[in-house]
Amino acid sequence: MSDRFVAEHPPPDVAGSPDRGRSWGGSAIVGATIIGVIVFTALVSFVWTPHDPLLVQGAARLQGASSEFWFGTDRFGRDVFSRLMMGARTALFVGVVAVSLAGLVGTPLGILMGMAPRWLSQLFLRTNDLLLAFPALLLAIMFGAVYGASTFTAMIAIGIATIPVFARVARSGTLQVLSSEYVLAARSAGRSRPAIALRHVLPNIGGLVIVQASVSFAIAVLAEAALSFLGFGTQPPTPSWGRMLQEAQELVAVAPMQAVWPGLAIAAAVLGFNLLGDGLRDRFDPRLDDSR
């Protein structure tokens, strides 16, 4: 068997093996870079911003970009660049909490249901689909109406609404792992069901869950911006990209750039997480092996 034959007929890849001999794709690197910049900005905002993002300066209202105010000032004379930096914190915080909540509840739920008897699993799937159809924004607005609009209620609502997404992904991944021969072999070695869930299923669906987390993060950031834009999310004076967009909207004829900056920030964050999710999926999903 010549080297050429081997090169043309590579051995089949085993799903999820740690060394796939595969490089990270371009989209994952671009996505990770964008997110890296946003995370770095958010961290820096804790110790330094060009100006106090909350300081109202009546004399410096609605200024254009200058060496003093890099992205100009809003109608209260607050520095837009500083507010964008601090807004990154809000966006990431909401994303982390919402996605963690959804992942930590949804993943075990999905695994549990994947291992449940068929009828229970089916019942769960239908219920889950029903919840999946319920819009996150509507739930968040209801939460806001009941518990008062705040960043906290927004991220909890987004998190709860995302639970079914993780549950569905984890369930289908679990079914796939359970049908694998190594689970049968593990059972033939006397492994109990909880141990199989923990030692075999969870590590082997990890890739799927990480990809889903990345995509859900983008959706959570966007949802927070949308809620804040509508007034159901982050409350003034705390800066949030969605809120900034909403404030800029009234003045779009006077100071159009005010709307551009937060809009760009939201777009960049969503793009970054989606690219990263795509890149991770390319790496973790064996079905895409030959298509690239």
Next chain:
Amino acid sequence: MTAAEPFATPDGPDVLRVSGLHVGTGRDTLVEDVSFSVGPGERVGLIGESGSGKSLTALAIMGLLADELHASGDVRLRGVDHELLTAGEAERSALRGDTMSMVFQEPMTALNPLMRVERQIAEVLLIHGTRRERAAAAAAARDLLAAVDLPDPERIARRYPHQLSGGQRQRVMLAIALANGPELLICDEPTTALDVTVQAQMLRLIVDGVADRDAALLFISHDLAVVATVCDRVLVMYGGRIVEAGEVRQLLTRPQHPYTQGLLAASDLEAVDALGHLPTIEGSVPPGGRFPDGCVFRNRCPRGDERCTTWPGWTGTERSGYACWYPIGSAHG
């Protein structure tokens, strides 16, 4: 093989005793009235084409049938007071990997891709309490790797499954299966996926492994040559039933059932018909549950007639016998 004939093995009580095993989906019957036993140190082969119910029989014994399949009958293991098919999942998983264990056909997928080899072996020792501490289990795992002739067990132990060849993985599987010194080892086509050169070595390891522990071996294969090398006794399965049983030499030289004869003829690579084709058994195995009434082999049998529309029943003893109206030795046909 209707009523289980009472008999005694020379070496005391059987390790495995299966009586009247049925496996079905509720609509279709896939394994019907299978009875056999395996004594200590005895190596029994289970042969037949794909779809004849060999693997289902093994999985039923292990209690690993898929949820939609149901097994009934009586399966007993030496030293276990309760019947296995009706036992709870906890009781059965306590036996699996300890008193009875299994090696599967496909070594490429039978190991968890994300766990190091050492840990996968060590776990089976820890689960059943053969070793109490992790370090002791890890050391025992390396000994087991050495026992299945893996060179440099220290290095192999630290590897992930994808870093091993098929033959190496299958030896790891055997090490796991033998780890707790089982009374019964079931091998389901353990060498089918391996190169011929590796096959012989693997077979020797299996035979030595069960001999060292005086364990019973149930060896599933469709390869007559492999079964002839490994086993003392053979059960021939077709259509979910055992159609013939006997000592390996006797069964391979003087088959009674036309199906066994067909299998033997098909394995003879020197025999050719007038057109130079290798002999085959006419037709193909019907899908599960679609076997004819009466004798399951009726529609492919060269000797069958209207009498075969009723199941012929078992002739002979459980250790050596056949289910056929017109056995090869008879004048018919």
